[in-house]
Amino acid sequence: MNPYLEIHPEVQQALAAGKPVLALESTIIAHGMPYPQNVQTALEVEAVVREAGAIPATMAILNGKCCVGLSQQQIEHLGQAKEVWKVSLVDMPYVISQQLDGATTVAATMRLAAMAGIRVFVTGEIGGVHRGAQTTMDISADLTEMGQTSVAVVSAGVKSILGIGLTLEYLETKGIPVVTFGQDEFPSFYSRHSGFGSPLRLDSAHDIASLLHTKWQLGLNGAVLVANPIPEPFEVPAPQMEWYITQALHAAAQQHIKGKAVTPFLLKYIAEHSKGESLEANIALIKHNARLGAAVALAYRQF
Template sequence: MTSYLQIHPEVQQALAQGKPVVALESTIIAHGMPYPHNVQTALEVEAVVRETGAIPATIAILNGKCCVGLTQQQIEQLGQANDVWKVSLVDMPYVVSQQLNGATTVAATMRIAAMAGIRVFVTGGIGGVHRGAETTMDISADLTEMGQTSVAVVSAGVKSILDIGLTLEYLETKGIPVVTYGQDEFPSFYSRQSGFPSPLRLNSPQAIADLLRAKWDLGLEGAALIANPIPEQYEVPAPEMEWYITQALHAAAEQHIKGKAVTPFLLKYIAEHSKGESLEANIALIKHNAKLGAEIAMAYVQ
């Protein structure tokens, strides 16, 4: 696979020396936030990882190469371009073979991180079972990828636009441990509460690293989901966010938005109609996750 991988020298050296490396996705740069918030946030998240003691590796596909670790110039280009694919697993062969540019989703970032030998991946929130999936069968590839790729995923829970209860059931079916950091209730992305108890709770990065090592040493392939509640001062109360989500879902249905276009549409709609409240929360939770992810990566290599 090395002919498809392009690993930044700093990341390559860190991996060779057994230093902590944290993978970061690029969908947020090209499809998750408006410019210049997207580029600024990506650079600030990398800075948080460095300040905590690990090496950041933002992942994207550029000119058909699976790039592990981007330069500031490459992040700027992704943030301003209009022709960047949103790449999940189903798109990877096409985007790579046609030598296109793509921002990687959770599933694609996990796969490329695993190819490079990175064990910890930080994102905002994962995809999951969409509301109404009993009729649409809309279930994110993030979940099936987590069932087979051995990378820890640090997020603020699952995106609150999803059916959280069904997503937790699906994760259990796939044998994916779900651990909430420091509280008993599973968080719901913008909010610290979801109404669902967390299957597991751990209170330190070291305890999480120990769980990961035990899981993989036992030959139990696949991910673990580490849910990190958004800092209290930045959260949007769950009832308020649910109102915005309901409005966004109605708008998506009226405009016949389907498939991979649904999530970006909903997030953009919510950001615009919440007077930027959700955007501020999104930025805060990603930085918060980056710090925890770096701490877990450090504990894991030690």
């Protein structure tokens, strides 16, 4: 057992018994939504996972320990605390060595899941290649982590604030299969549509699990991105969302928002200016992803 890992007893028992366990990230709790919606959503997502037959393992760093599975009290703490780091791979050594609290991004959650032996991870969306990356070189560590860590990532696509076409090209370069569940077009987080075709399509959790098993049995390390389109009643039409994104990007540039602060700023701006429409969509899609992720984790046990 890695000395930095602290695995919740329920998760530990499930792993030992070979039961399906589903990894969940914590950035959505500390940095993705306002309180109390953040805590309520996190608890509801865990309930969705349990109802689907899997055990949830929400990840975070608390007092320098890599927690795999959180108590309700710990989730409440993350949802209300003010000094919680947004932790990607580059931050992990510092946050852990200084015994700080951190909410894990996609990349950090993937690494903790792999350390604990968990194969399937659910999030809202992944990071990717930012618009204007040809001059800023702003590419999320999520993509490099996906190129080397063998954990499946179920999301509603990549953040619509990013360069979706550029991100798909980068994923191909890294050898990361991208499969969309149930449709031929790659989704764009808040919308079921992006204007980009999906490299692959599969229509069942069993087929996705079979793809994962085959990839890793071939010795091909790295993730598979499973794009799960947001349920149609909750989607925000892509042209409408693009208008919000354009306004948010302009506001960020005017206020000289850079680096890690960009994504939380943009998401907050969009939520405020869409009168909560984007927040409602975010909550719906993360629950939708949790159902598919749990089904994939259950199906993967057959292989």
